[in-house]
Amino acid sequence: MTDVDQQRAGGTTADPARAEPGAPPDGSAQRGAAGVGRVLRAAVVPLALIGLTSLAGVVLGRVYAGDLLARLVIGAAAGSVLVSVAARRLPSWLVAPVSVAAMAGWTLWSLRLAAAHAELPGSLLEVTADAARNGIPRLLTAMIPVEPTPDTVLMPVVAAWLAGLAGAEVALRTGRVLLGYLPAAGLYGAALYVVGPNAEPAIGATLAFVAVAAVGLAAPTGSPAGGDPAADLAPRVRAAVRVRLAATAALGVALVVGLTALLGPVLARQVDGRPVDPRRYVEPPQVQTLDENPLIRISGWALHPEQKLLDVRTVRPGGAGSVRIRLAVLSDYDGVTWRVGATYRNAGRILPAATPARDSTVETVRQQITVADLSGRLLPAVATPSEVSGARVAYDPATGTLIRPEGLTPGLRYTVTSERERPDNNLLATANVPAGEEVARVLRVADGVPEPMRRLAAQLAEENGAPYARAAAIEQFLAEHYRVVADAPSGHAYPNLGFFLFGPRNAGGQRGTSEQFAAAFAVLGRLSGLPTRVVVGFESTGQGPVRAGDAYAWPEVLFDGLGWVAFDPLPRPDNEPRPVEEDFRPTPEDPPPSEAPAPTVEPTASPEPAAAPDGPAGQGGVSTPVLVAGGGGGLLLLVGALLLTLLAMRRSLTRARLGRGDPGQRIAGAWREVTDALRLAGRPIGDDLAATEVAGQARQALLDAHLRRSGGRPLDPDPAANGDGHQTPAGAGQLPGGPAGSGAGGNVPGIDELAALLNQVAFAPGTATAAQADHAGAVAATYVDGLRAARPWWRRLLWSIHPGPLRRR
Numbered sequence: 001m002t003d004v005d006q007q008r009a010g011g012t013t014a015d016p017a018r019a020e021p022g023a024p025p026d027g028s029a030q031r032g033a034a035g036v037g038r039v040l041r042a043a044v045v046p047l048a049l050i051g052l053t054s055l056a057g058v059v060l061g062r063v064y065a066g067d068l069l070a071r072l073v074i075g076a077a078a079g080s081v082l083v084s085v086a087a088r089r090l091p092s093w094l095v096a097p098v099s100v101a102a103m104a105g106w107t108l109w110s111l112r113l114a115a116a117h118a119e120l121p122g123s124l125l126e127v128t129a130d131a132a133r134n135g136i137p138r139l140l141t142a143m144i145p146v147e148p149t150p151d152t153v154l155m156p157v158v159a160a161w162l163a164g165l166a167g168a169e170v171a172l173r174t175g176r177v178l179l180g181y182l183p184a185a186g187l188y189g190a191a192l193y194v195v196g197p198n199a200e201p202a203i204g205a206t207l208a209f210v211a212v213a214a215v216g217l218a219a220p221t222g223s224p225a226g227g228d229p230a231a232d233l234a235p236r237v238r239a240a241v242r243v244r245l246a247a248t249a250a251l252g253v254a255l256v257v258g259l260t261a262l263l264g265p266v267l268a269r270q271v272d273g274r275p276v277d278p279r280r281y282v283e284p285p286q287v288q289t290l291d292e293n294p295l296i297r298i299s300g301w302a303l304h305p306e307q308k309l310l311d312v313r314t315v316r317p318g319g320a321g322s323v324r325i326r327l328a329v330l331s332d333y334d335g336v337t338w339r340v341g342a343t344y345r346n347a348g349r350i351l352p353a354a355t356p357a358r359d360s361t362v363e364t365v366r367q368q369i370t371v372a373d374l375s376g377r378l379l380p381a382v383a384t385p386s387e388v389s390g391a392r393v394a395y396d397p398a399t400g401t402l403i404r405p406e407g408l409t410p411g412l413r414y415t416v417t418s419e420r421e422r423p424d425n426n427l428l429a430t431a432n433v434p435a436g437e438e439v440a441r442v443l444r445v446a447d448g449v450p451e452p453m454r455r456l457a458a459q460l461a462e463e464n465g466a467p468y469a470r471a472a473a474i475e476q477f478l479a480e481h482y483r484v485v486a487d488a489p490s491g492h493a494y495p496n497l498g499f500f501l502f503g504p505r506n507a508g509g510q511r512g513t514s515e516q517f518a519a520a521f522a523v524l525g526r527l528s529g530l531p532t533r534v535v536v537g538f539e540s541t542g543q544g545p546v547r548a549g550d551a552y553a554w555p556e557v558l559f560d561g562l563g564w565v566a567f568d569p570l571p572r573p574d575n576e577p578r579p580v581e582e583d584f585r586p587t588p589e590d591p592p593p594s595e596a597p598a599p600t601v602e603p604t605a606s607p608e609p610a611a612a613p614d615g616p617a618g619q620g621g622v623s624t625p626v627l628v629a630g631g632g633g634g635l636l637l638l639v640g641a642l643l644l645t646l647l648a649m650r651r652s653l654t655r656a657r658l659g660r661g662d663p664g665q666r667i668a669g670a671w672r673e674v675t676d677a678l679r680l681a682g683r684p685i686g687d688d689l690a691a692t693e694v695a696g697q698a699r700q701a702l703l704d705a706h707l708r709r710s711g712g713r714p715l716d717p718d719p720a721a722n723g724d725g726h727q728t729p730a731g732a733g734q735l736p737g738g739p740a741g742s743g744a745g746g747n748v749p750g751i752d753e754l755a756a757l758l759n760q761v762a763f764a765p766g767t768a769t770a771a772q773a774d775h776a777g778a779v780a781a782t783y784v785d786g787l788r789a790a791r792p793w794w795r796r797l798l799w800s801i802h803p804g805p806l807r808r809r
Helices: 003-008 028-063 068-086 092-118 124-141 150-173 177-198 203-218 235-269 294-303 425-430 437-442 451-463 467-481 494-502 514-527 624-659 663-680 691-709 749-763 770-789 793-799
Strands: 308-315 323-330 345-347 360-371 385-389 393-396 401-403 413-423 532-540 543-547 551-559 563-566
Touching: 028 068, 028 150, 028 177, 028 203, 068 092, 068 150, 092 124, 092 150, 124 150, 124 345, 150 177, 177 203, 294 323, 294 514, 294 532, 294 551, 308 323, 308 532, 323 360, 323 401, 413 425, 413 563, 425 467, 451 467, 451 494, 451 514, 467 514, 467 551, 494 514, 514 532, 514 551, 624 663, 624 770, 663 691, 663 749, 663 770, 691 749, 691 770, 749 770, 770 793
Parallel strands: none
Antiparallel strands: 308 360, 308 543, 323 532, 345 393, 360 413, 385 413, 393 401, 532 551, 551 563
16 A cells, blocks of 8 residues: 555554654653653652661761671661562561561571671571570670671661661551651661760761651652542642641641750750760679689699690781780789789770870780680780680770680680880889879778888888889899799788798798789889789790790889889899898798688579560551551550660669679769759759768758658657757658658668768778678668658659669769
């Protein structure tokens, strides 16, 4: 058929020069552009949800080593939202199981990646079971920067996936975008709380969170089924609906602006505030038992010098030379034994960077150490370690020492990189030593010092004024007058040190191992005003085996600007010791019995908490009533969890104040309980008041509170009912919280006793006893119970969950 015939038949023929095979019909380009626009608009909310959830991982990742955690959380956020988008056409009850299955796959892959990154041994099943049991406690006790291991990434990854799932289902399936932001906002707040004061304020991330949320809210969204919900209505009805929507939007904007104006100044004042660190409420593992005190093992090692303990390979600048491998730092001495007394937190491969002393140089030392016959949990390393691989460790930043919680085993091989400090010896002669509360621990001298030892310390200090001169004099005195022997009995209590220093030579005195030399130097140094400690370790060439004969102890002294400086009071091999009687003539003492370590009992493992079962998946589609009910229930659960958390934190704070520390710290904690109770009762006390004045205000506060509760009944005419002349309400007989005279009654005698104990602690440190601390705790508890019982019932409910005492230092 010709073209003319086709035209006559009513057909059309395209110009071959202008038409191409497969070209879209007229209007298809516009429809394609409109489809692309709808897809882009529909992608705004999912991308916003992914961004909000990912920002929580970015904030939390600031306290992690590397960026592995942030990448895993971003993957969990993207995966959870994309699964909900892909399953949008499925019934709502089917989405949760599908998403949880995908979450399990992503979580297992994340744990495997974290285990490989941390070089942890064991199968994936073992790693997963260990992470599930210990995820939360290890996350809160881990040393910062936190190593991204399976137990420290499990909870963030699972929480991010669940937050993305909940937010996507609410925002995409029901169209409630703002409500869908709540899970991501809660996760972001939890990340900020976990980070606490351990990182700089997350100002940039917070601004990004607000910006992403605003973009998601500004995107045009239709009904859950798509399209304009008012498109099918009559023109008049449609106009009324749109006017109502506009009015509602305007009201919402006004409400947001008003809340911003009211809460903005309050939030602005909190910017410079120091957030609470949740790690303060978690007790990290400690090593304080005698079996972890290697000082008492020096004598045993000296009797078997050929025993192989370690094998070492060292890489360092400067070539060959001996190197000291540190095992333990002992800072606490009670007159009987030196103790480790360190607080260890679980750490990853990257350890917190130590601040070097101002006038010292730092060199990097890298060692590969293989354990042979060394036992215990203390992990040898050159001071101060900065990176450890090949073993899971816990670290004490105060002393720079390591432990392996599982204990050392033959064949254990690990690599440790240390930053070794070298002080400038030219500055030692003029260096001073620090003083005050920060170094009180290494200046403390226990009661019972033998008088000859005090006289010797005073003689050496009198002849040498500068701190370094005093330390050098003690070092020289010990090196010139005493002999090192391998068969000296173990022991470093006061009687042992007294016999070592002043006992007759023919009876075994004036001879010992490095244990007695280091302990005697440290005690004499503290008696001379020097902050000292004892270190146990090994002297090694840096290459080859380290044997028991290489173990020894040495003392260290803390100098301003130079840090801890080691001293060597051991005599030279060719030096014949001079009799002590030539320079000092004390009264001789009888030789004490050898000090033997007390048997220790390993603590039993605490029962593992049972995992809470998962709740059932929702049934059917999400309707508005179900959504409201679910949101209300979730809000109630959140509020309940918050109240329970505050209650647990308050009780933990009270237990810590009344039960931990020495008697002086416990008495001070009891006093803080009383002052916090006065603040909670609306009777705050000034910082300029003396303890006796505060006690008077405390008595009056309790009497006034009971008088208000009793309806203003007249007072007993007996002014002796109160120690300061205040009267007791008639007919009271007994105030709430305890009988009269017990600390919550009319005369409140215990408050005056507590004030006297506080003054004793302040002006005579170290004189308080454990019995006095127990009495102070009982007085504080009785007073707080009495003051709380006198409050109205609704104030009594709020008393135990008030966050005020948690914020005050």
